Amino acid sequence: MSDIMRPIPFSQLMNWIIEEHKTQGAIFGVRKMVTTNQEGALPIFDERIETPFGPAAGPNTQLAQNIVASYVAGSRFFELKTVQVMDGEELSKCVNKPCIVAQDECYNCEWSTELEVPQAFAEYVKAWFACHLIAREYGLGSPDGFVFNMSVGYDLEGIKSPKVDAYIEGMKDASGSDVWNECRAWALANLDKFEHVDAAFVESIPARVSNSITESTLHGCPPAEIERIATYLITEKGLNTYIKCNPTLLGYEFARQRLNELGFDYIVFDDTHFREDLQWADAVPMFERLIALCAERGLEFGVKLTNTFPVDVTRNELPSTEMYMSGRSLFSLTIEAARRIAEQFDGKLRISYSGGATVYNIRALYDAGIWPVTLATDVLKPGGYERFSQMAGEFTDLDGKPFAGVSLEAVTAIQTDSLTNPLYKKPLRPLPDRKVAGKSPLSDCFTTPCRTSCPIQQDIPAYLAAVDEGRYEDALNIIIERNALPFITGTICPHPCGRACERAFYEPEGAQIRASKLKAAREAMTAVLPKLRAQAIANDGERNVAVIGGGPAGLATAFFLTRAGVPVTIFEARDSLGGVVRHVIPEFRIASDDISHDAELCLAFGAKVQLNARVESIDELKAQGFTDVVVATGAWMPGSAGLGEDAELDVLEFLEAAKRGEKLELGEDVVVIGAGNTAMDAARVAKRLAGVKNVRLVYRRTKKQMPADEEELDLALADGVEFCELLAPKALNGAVLTCDVMELGEPDASGRRSPVATGETVELSATTVICAVGEGIDASLYDAAGVEHDRRGRLAATSTGVEGVWAAGDCRRGPATVVEAIADAAEVARAIAGVDFNKYADCNEQAGREDTCYERKGSLCRDKRNCTKTRCLGCGSVCEVCCDVCPNRANVAIKVPGLAKHQVVHVDGMCNECGNCAVFCPYQEGRPYKDKLTLFWSEQDMENSENEGFLAVDEDHFKVRVAGTVRTVSVDAVNTGLPEAVRLTIRAVRDNYPYLLKK
Incomplete structure (x- = not known):
């Protein structure tokens, strides 16, 4: 069943890794494998990390393969997905699906592992063992150059429960666990699969999977409970402990104003969590006590900044009433929290960072003394785990020095930049719909x-x-x-x-x-x-x-x-x-x-x-x-704003006269009525004319609804044009333009809010009124x-x-x-x-060489001046965006003999229907986790799904469902009744990708 994840045995995990690496030079779809600088590894928790970043507690650390994919892409610090006493099916029923939307800022409505706690433990141990093996075998780094960090919640009673306690103790020493013995036994029995791994190395893999923990608390958790949990983890469990802080620590007024300033005013939340969450006045003395407590026991204490931000669902983003925001909209809030912490504690309190980190800011965070840095939103976007690969390139010069404090000056500079840098501001316009019509086809889902x-x-x-x-x-x-x-x-x-x-x-x-x-x-x-x-x-x-x-x-x-x-x-x-x-x-x-x-x-x-x-x-x-x-x-033909023919100067007449070089005397105050590209041209031209001091653009809606291209809006603003929103021209008397003040009414069926008059008016100085509406x-x-x-x-x-x-x-x-x-x-x-324009149509699909397309995946342009190439991803040749963005690696691209393009196979058992692949699929109705040919691992899962797909019956026969018809066929036979692309794809899985078939 698609929304139930089926952890795979360690044997299959390792066979997958070894075979994919040997045949494709990739591991779980990651081609840009990173070899890290071992000499520069940084000390933390009496361990070492070769890069100061990795996946945050979330979808990218919930399964073993997710962690392995992060590791091979260069991550060396892993904040494991949170475990709590409520788990498995009980928790899954509380998580509405889909549960992730990461198109711009990210929203999610899941908060901890959907596996049962023992299963989560097994996944983390398998990942720990696998990362050690591939570190040695493929020379990716030192086997002791990475750290696993536990995350638990959400109250002390739950953390003390037998299963969570067993999880913590098992992570501290996994040697007695069944899964540890499974991993060890497989490795010792399969030494012939390795060139650089021997029995001595296998026996040397440390059973201490983690000696650090991040305390994650639900919103509204009382300060005393937070401190009791931390004290327990420090004194009873002997763990290096971080406390995850919520953005609510900043206060409602600050958060609301900051998000408004950055263009995220449409994000809705009230002050409830701000009143109920940990307050600054309580946090500071608590942290001071916990710092002292850890110092007494020789442990590290720090804060994790920040948790996700709870906001209301108002635009059907997800099937819930509340969701959690992260990504670039969270960056300015989180870095402000970091600035306040650095100032309060003289830079001595360690900060682990998560909240809008990307390749654009991660080095600056590290240089400021803020590390490790964990990410989720950025690697849920196209490019996926391979975005980590580029980040690793920012840290080839690490010097191995320990944490030396957080620089208040450096953090303040980052915070100041966050107020003006376009990376952290919402564009004036909503993001365009980057979709083409239709649903993604079962095979050959390539489009441009x-x-x-x-x-x-x-x-x-x-x-x-x-x-x-x-x-x-x-x-x-x-x-x-x-x-x-x-x-x-x-x-x-x-x-x-x-x-x-x-x-x-x-x-x-x-x-x-x-x-x-x-x-x-x-x-x-x-x-x-x-x-x-x-x-x-x-x-x-x-x-x-x-x-x-x-x-x-x-x-x-x-x-x-x-x-x-x-x-x-x-x-x-x-x-x-x-x-x-x-x-x-x-x-x-x-x-x-x-x-x-x-x-x-x-x-x-x-x-x-x-x-x-x-x-x-x-x-x-x-x-x-x-x-x-x-x-x-x-x-x-001139349009009209209804002020009278003599009161309005036609925009085309004005622009044509200006372009001819005629001397135009418009007076000091020019008002342009309209908001299209022509209106922007008129305003910018008027701004350049002698004698004009003020140019105001009057529009009855808001800037976000102006029909002009966003770049034209930006240029007009840069030229000093004043935008007068929600004003409708009413009458011109002399040099005074009276306008009705408008407000946006309730949304209609399409969601569009029409302007309605409030009954109020304003007056604007207007020596000239240029009409730029409705050219006829x-x-x-x-x-x-x-x-x-x-x-x-x-x-x-x-x-x-x-x-x-x-x-x-x-x-x-x-x-x-x-x-x-x-x-x-x-x-x-x-x-x-009868002119035919298709001379070069076939060239589009051949335009991107496969190796070039893969090379460009995941790499962002760090320096626009030196990014001389077009950076085209070659979607018509290699799309696979659903594979990139799947945190669980449930969408797999395979080569199919007889078909020109790679085909995408959806592995049902690795999918929890988070929906992220549907967000980024180029097709309007595309849902790859529903639309693509699905590989099932059990009869039960196939029966519980409506997906078209297949299940292995024996080596030669497969049960196949296509177009509502189920048949058992030999995919070696030609006349199976299956579409040829389906038959060839299943046969390719059997012959060339047998590790996908769960044994």
Whole structure:
């Protein structure tokens, strides 16, 4: 059954490790195995750690394979998942599934191991033994270079219970346990599987698995109980003891204000836990007493900062009412707690850190004296355990020196940085939905979210690979197959591809898609353009097309059609080509030369141009012999804010005049009404004009709901534009604009909150009001030709319903994007001339070499200036994100002879349905733990699951369920009734991955 984890025997664990390492050079999917610096190992708890970090008590330390995966990736400090008296099935019933959402900040609603306590003990012993064996066998580090740290909760009575007490004593000395004897016996009986492990080494593995413990307490635990537990662990159990502190130690007002400042104002919580949790006034004297107590007994005492943060479920994040927050939203709170502790105790109290640590800050934490550092959220994201591998690279220079105190100055610097560093701030906008439609298929679940989200289906992986290899001419040829305007889209495209990019889960900007397009265009234009001109095809004689409008839609239409041999004449009302991009968008956003390059490119195949040629009638063009007329006139009609024609300056008129260099006198106070990209342009242009002191942007919703691209919002803010949210313009009297004060009403069915007037008004100084709302379409051409449109002049499709009349761009959609205009142009070209844009489609799946894709997994860009590559993950070649993010390694990618791509097999017994793989699966309805071909270990588990999957019956036969039908087949037979991909996958498991089959 999928939500019940089945611990695997030590023999299978080790066979898996040895066989996967031998055949694939990986261990539990981790290819970037780390060899640590043994000489620099740091002393702690009279033990040593070769790196000062590892997985936190949580999903990444609940099973033996999780700990092994962390170890081979470079972790050397393991905070084992918390055990408590309530365990197993009793606890599992209290944990709603799915229980983890780590898309940005992380939320979870599980808190301790779902195994029974004896099972958890066995997992930790197996991991301890396995890590010693592989440390020696593969030379990954010293076998005594890592530490296991216990975590127990949540009250003294439970900790004293027989099973938790047995757990603690067993971890202190596991030599008498059944699991220890199981591990020892297997190792001694299988010495022939090793080159560097002998019997003497096996016998030397210490049975003291852990001599340290972290006390984890539930919210509301009284201070006296916390101290009693710690005292018991120190005096009765003789353990080095840390107390895990909750962020509530900071106080409600501070936490609320800090999260609001950083953009996490949508996270809901009240002051309940802050009132009921440990208070600072109680914590300080308690810590002082416990420090003294440990000193008397020669033990270490410290604090663990911090626990997760309890918040309310308000957006259906998880199927519970309360959940626990972690990740970057917790960083600034946790580092402030560290600063206060360092200040209070003069840096002498040891701090173990967990709360938003990543490769970006982990070295700074260590240098400040804060270590060990444990992580959960970061390694639950794409890249998974291999994010540890990169962190290990930050610690190749350790000097082996013991803890020497926490530097208040250094911690204060980190805390100060956390207030302004974008790493810890929520963007103005909610994160985009990086999903493609549908559910993940049973096999061959490969997709390219960037390409799927692009309106023109740009062959992005293919051209990124070419750019990375320096093949700029190839890259530009790939780009212009579908994109006629590489300079313009390489500069001002809102790049929905980048928002959908899986790499954006690593860094906010994702792969360098737009920048790479522009780089290819600039590097290769001079080489490509002459060759295009030489490829011009003679006119086919059947079609002759007139394009009305020389903006992006018209230029792209001309490019695609003339490339196919269709003659095109562009009729442009102005004196130059480029449309809104040429005449309206300011020079500081896109250079005129870049626009000219695209115009030149679009005319390469011989399109004719008539400038200063305003077309009044489609019928007149048809009378001149044009078989088809494409209307691409843009959306130039002024919108209105309802203040009166004389009160408002049209935004397009203003921007066009500014770009022509006209002298504009707007006065000191300019108000721009609207919040789209054009409004941002207007505000930024106004800010640069002589005599203007204040530019205010008025919008009836909030900044988070503004339709402009976030980068345009950021640029406007950086230029000093003042954003006036929740204001609706009402009347302009002289130089005073009266606005209604709005508030957001209750969410509708879609969750959207509409603004409603509060009855209050405010007045703003306004010497000029620029209206940047609702640019309209001049529908006179449509009306004269009998083309039906909606009340705003928009058409449902590029085909107008009138023979030989087409529409593309803003004059079809209303104000839209350049890339959407190109999409319309491509659709017109398909309809008129049957143009096929799939020349490079197959290149996308071959764009990322397998070794390159694996090399990039888990590695974040530490220095943006020196990250010269696109960092494309090659999703079309190697996705496997569900394998990356599974803490239990329950999703396994395997090579299947006869199939081109790796296939993902879901191992039912290793999954507890945490749901993390569904969060990051590129498919909208993707749930790999439900959708992928599932390997079952028992008849009972198969019957209790609805997953399509298989169960080994004997060496040749498997019980298989596909499409609701269950059959027992030999996968060597051809006519099994199974889909061939399923048959081949099962056979590959049997033949090449037998360690997946539980014996």
